Amino acid sequence: DTGVSQDPRHKITKRGQNVTFRCDPISEHNRLYWYRQTLGQGPEFLTYFQNEAQLEKSRLLSDRFSAERPKGSFSTLEIQRTEQGDSAMYLCASSFSSAQSYEQYFGPGTRLTVT
């Protein structure tokens, strides 16, 4: 399967702990996006990369959140000192930037539960 993959699929952590999620995009895609989705809502944009450069960050991305894409391939999203309000589905998507296509391909998501 050459789709977007995310690891882990589920994560339960205690408040105050740090967590890190990984996303592997479709190999030829140069753009990678992170979104957060809470129950009953649509996904909300967090940040995105073009190759290894982080081009935009949402104000939702507090100082406790950091994302990297060191070699322009996989990406990690780290949440420090987790809070109960961080409980959500974290979705990764990738795309190939071109004038003809803006489709984003999503991974299955990482469901985070903070207890």
Add this chain to the structure above:
Amino acid sequence: SQQGEEDPQALSIQEGENATMNCSYKTSINNLQWYRQNSGRGLVHLILIRSNEREKHSGRLRVTLDTSKKSSSLLITASRAADTASYFCATDAGTDKLIFGTGTRLQVFP
């Protein structure tokens, strides 16, 4: 923040019926996309319509776009139980990120 709203929030129909859901958005766009999400899973891209297009078809899907009203509709014809899912519209708002609506939860009964 969400770009707009889908209407209705929930829709229940029988297999074989058509399902229509609407999306309104707030700002100018380059394109509008519809995605499907099965319970607790990732999103699957269904169809993209550009701002200079008014209607687009893909299989049993028909999408319309009215940029003057900042609205779009998704029609699923001859629905199947497998169409049960949440449906989201997403716009680019002139940027590279997607801004999603709140979604329509579709239930198709066999």
